[in-house]
Amino acid sequence: MSLYDQFHQQFEFVLATSEADKRYVYHLRYQVxxxxxGHVMPGEPERQLEYxxxxxxxxxxxIRHRATQEPVACIRVIYPGSGHGLRELPIESNSRGEFCHAELNPDLLPRDLTCEVSRAAILGRYRKRQSMPDPVAENEGPIxxxxxNDYKVASLLGVSVYLASxxxxxxxxxxxxLALMEPRLARLLGRFGLVFLRVGNIQQFNGVRAAYYIDQHQAEGALKPELQSFYRDIVGSLSAQFGEPVHRGVQSRSAVAEYAGS
Incomplete structure (x- = not known):
């Protein structure tokens, strides 16, 4: 069984549509x-929620581990014109004056077709092997x-959240x-076929980052062959959860459904 098959066997993708699910996301982001x-973030730190x-x-x-039901990774896609009065994406203020591409500038992109990918987070225990076991977890049994091999499978979490986005x-x-990300992350995702083009200068924002751009249509077609089946499984999972209750004013794109059936 491939690592991709093992990943789907051990993890599941969940659209956070309920307030309870969103609290899982906000708590996960606080943890990371x-x-x-150690970043100072908005939200309710006294409740361990970041939003x-x-x-x-x-x-x-x-992304949730099936056996333990533990949320281990998350990501969000922000879109303007969503009925909440949002016109400016956070990257437009966070990278103001830093965009350096003549055409791929948020001011020049069609607002109703533009979005921002952000707040990707993976629990540290899944990013790197622990040197010593957690004593609490030891008392509770295997974690x-x-x-x-567990860590090899978990190493796919990084690309998985961006495939989900x-x-x-x-x-x-x-x-x-658009996304404000570390250059090394952009290089890593590029190895899988998710090629983010740098459209902003290097800047300091919770570390070294820059503004990047990706065309969703081109991204689907440029995925590495070994990722195609893995991606179709994610499409099938998230498409089944997507509907009118997910977000008012958001509609399903037929091309995604076609991709899932290809």
Whole structure:
């Protein structure tokens, strides 16, 4: 069984449509950004929740370990014109004056086809092997990940959240996606065929980052052959969860359904 098959066997993709699911996302982001990295973030730190005003105009997804039901990774796609009065994406203020591409500038992209991918987070225990076992977890019994193979499977979480965002962008009938990310992450995703083009200068924003752009239509076609089946499974999972209750004003894109059936 391939690592991709093992991943789908051990993890599931969930659209966070309910308030309870969104709290899972906000708590996961708090665990990563504040508890692990020490960043000062908005939200309710006293309740261990990280969120901001853009979450009301975003579609959220998290990845859950099937056996333990633990949310382990998440990502969001923010879209303007979503009925909440959002006109400016956060990247437009966070990278103001830093865009350096003559054409791929948020001011020049069609607003109803543009979105931003952000708040990708993966629990540290899944990003790197722990040197010593967690004593609490030891008392509660076996936890995941433990074995070398567990960590090999979990290593797909990084690309998986961005593949999920690619599906979400299509479901929302968007095409032009912006992201403020580390250059090394952009290089890593490029190895899988998710080629983000740098459209901004290197800047300091919770680390070294730059503005990047990706065309969702081209991204689907450029995926590495070994990822095609893996991606179709994500399409099938998220498409089945996407509907009118997910987000008012968001419609399903037929091309995504066609891709799932291809």
């Amino acid at each position: 950004y504040t508890s692990e990295f 901001d005003e853009f979450d009301r105009s975003a579609l959220h997804c998290f 995941y990940p433990r074995t070398d 690619t599906v979400m962008i299509g479901l929302m009938e968007r095409r032009h996606a």
